[in-house]
Amino acid sequence: MHWFLPTGGDSRDVLPDPDGESRPPSHAYLGQVATACDQLGFDAVLTPCGTGCEDAWITTASLVPLTRRLRFLVAFRPGLLNPTQAAQMAATYQAMSGGRLLVNIVIGAEPVELARYGDFRSKDDRYRRAGEFLQIMRGAFGPTPFGFEGDHYRVEGATTRHSPMAPPEVFFGGASAAAEEVAAEHVDVYLAWGEPPDMVTERLDRMRERADAAGRGPDRPLRFGIRFHVISRDTAEEAWAEAARLMTGMDPAAVAAARADFSATASEGQRRMAELSGANGGGVPDDPRALEVHPNLWAGIGLVRGGAGTALVGSHHEVAERIAEYHALGFDEFILSGYPHLEEAWRVGEGLLPRLRDLGLLPARPDAAAAPVFSFR
Secondary structure: OEEEOOOOOEOOOOOOOOOOOOEOOOHHHHHHHHHHHHHHOOOEEEEOOOOOOOOHHHHHHHHHHHOOOOEEEEEEOHHHOOHHHHHHHHHHHHHHHOOOEEEEEOOOOOHHHHHHOOOOOOHHHHHHHHHHHHHHHHHHHOOOOEEEEOOOOEEEEEOOOOOEOOOOOEEEEOOOHHHHHHHHHHOOEEEEEOOOHHHHHHHHHHHHHHHHHOOOOOOOOOEEEEEEEEEEEOOHHHHHHHHHHHHHOOOHHHHHHHHHHHHOOOOHHHHHHHHHHOOOOOOOOOOHHHHEEEOOEEOHHHHOOOOOOOEEEEEHHHHHHHHHHHHHHOEEEEEEEOOOHHHHHHHHHHHHHHHHHHOOOOOOOOOOOOOOOOOEO
């Protein structure tokens, strides 16, 4: 079970009121979120990337000394880094943190965001470039210098000062055919946004077939992760009341603007999310359960938020049952978040995680005072 580090700022609402109270992503606040997750037994925190966020590498590195065992899932765009440089950064991070780095490769984005970075390649081209990037990055981790020549990169003798005994696992998401091809060949964990079981099942089946066709055996299986927001409370009534409160903070003008953006999206995953949140015609319904697209799966977040737009809503027992349902489909990694992230981390950590342990889905709560030991060659 993972949590989310709000490096773009935090609020009690999905979209902060520019004239109201919000929480800037200060080091002090992000440190509170990270230390809470460390104490509660979350495995890692996803840290996003983009011009609206603080830099994920620098932010998370600054939080390593505040935590003992929490890992950091650092998102970055491979087209903006040389793959050998990325390998060096990752190897150094592993050495300095005691092996607490995971990486999330991000390819998809709207053209206006990519243009800020000077990346004007087509989506399929960006995915092909990512495949070469991952080959070189992994090769540079190896014990001998690595050479590669492709359509996008040419390197000779790529290496790092030390080769980590546990290279950081690679997380990667994308719903297009080009994304699935890269994932099947090169990544450790394929990520999906929180869609209903019937929607994600066909993707899991297809990805398993693609991984088999790519020659991945039992020694390197493709694992699956899923991303949800969560509203988990002592009772279902409390949880749905909180969903209703979040919905009251969604300005109809903001909803309309989001629908316009989603209708022009180049992202297949965003298109699928928009279909779920548009199930009630795209407006703000009076009852949040009008956007319950599967038991305890609420699409209301996606009325105004791009990216992951669904939340697991219910009592701690109900949310644990839903997580068990998705785990039975094949998901082993769950990335959760809530508004605001500090208080919701405590609610999930004290209310939901113990129930998952009771179901045998999580090991005993780790001792936050005992840091894991890693060695390097």
